[in-house]
Amino acid sequence: MKTIIIEDEKPSARRLGRLLEKLNVPVSAMLHSIEEAIAWFGDNAHPDLIFLDIQLSDGLSFEIFEQVDVRSAIIFTTAYDEYALQAFKLNSIDYLLKPIDDEELEMAVKKYRDFKPETQKMALDFDDIKKLLVNPLEREYKKRFTARVGQHLKIINADEVECFYSENKGTYAATSDGRNYLLETTLEGLETELEPKTFFRVSRKFYINIEHIKDIVSYTNSRLQIKLNRFSDQEIIVSRERVKDFKLWLE
Template identity: 60%
Template sequence: MDIIIIEDEKPAARRLQRMLTKLDIETKTMLHSVAEAIDWFNGHEHPDIIFLDIQLSDGLSFEIFEHVKTDSAIIFTTAYDEYALKAFKLNSIDYLLKPIDEEELEAAIKKFRNTQHQNGNIDVKELRSLLTQTNHQKSYKTRFTAQVGQHLKLVDISDIACFYSENKTTYLHCYTGRNYPIEVPLEKLEEDLDPEKFYRINRKCILNINAIRDIISYTNSRLEIKIENFTEFQLIVSRERVKDFKIWLDQ
């Protein structure tokens, strides 16, 4: 079975590759952008299955199939909500909801092997329209509830400079310098926060763009971020996220 992974977040691509290896499936090719994928498809024999992230660093992955015709089966790897996923199902496209579950991955592979299903007739325009409509309809968190002693405190999203994880606890950090624990992991926060305003700079921190006061070059091609009243630890953009972080800043 010949498989390729198209995913702009390299750690996520490597994790999926490791999961496939556990199923005795070798993945030799990993691509990370629309442009790279188009170039690859034009010069190589197409695989049996494409594991495809929806949002790549240089656009929606649907754009690939505006330039390339393929009979490869496509399994989308996505964090989008159920409405969009139903749209994919209507078009006979399988999907895996991030973070990918090993049992669901194995089930998707078994489904392909049992049916040898091919997704060559993708209605790119319809899928793009459905995804865009869904994304526009998505609502994001506007406030959080934090426990302060015996009291519950409401914190408006506009007052939050960042979210961070420390000692297995998630905290929200306000511009005032106060930190409040919340019972929401960073992985869930990534789905609940407006991606135009918040970005996960590393495994420990999600940053509000309005909180940035300075950006400094750091060792190993990384970046250090300065925000007001935050002294818990250095805010470092991990090397694999620097490119996407710069794109996010320019949106």
């Protein structure tokens, strides 16, 4: 099984490589730019599996496939392009949201090993996915959610939600009236349902609503702490790997 990583952040690439080694997945090459990847494909046989970051330092990684007819299986790694995740699910083995979780990585590798799609079936429609990234389709994101409260269903408007968070294998909506409601979904399930201009996944545990941010303060290890108008049950910390993307999102 020949595997390569295409990732412009070298520390992230090295970390992913170490995690893959623990899963007995040897990495043949780590490539850090579109230019480097195109040159590599010109001199090497195509790998069985590619871990592909979307936004590289010299552009969108889909530009690689405008010049190279890649037939490899692909697992996407992405920081904040939530509006394209549905396309990834339909056209790839899997996607991993940064910072990459050990267990999610293991599941993605297992999925590849279990299915091992035939090469000719793995030709991805990169043009369609690129259009989603550059010019995302006008679509309606979810405006309401329902939660069971006793024998009743509570209707929760999306703009009332200060944050969505996971706890004890449950997913909750914390609203502006100080209530927390258990939802019948997961944070991963919310990724294609939430308006990406309004909601941002600051960590594996939290999605926050920009309209309810009260303060943003510096935190240890180059991280940020988010303070919301009402929710104070737990600290909300922007993971170090997401700080850069979070700042871009704010703008």
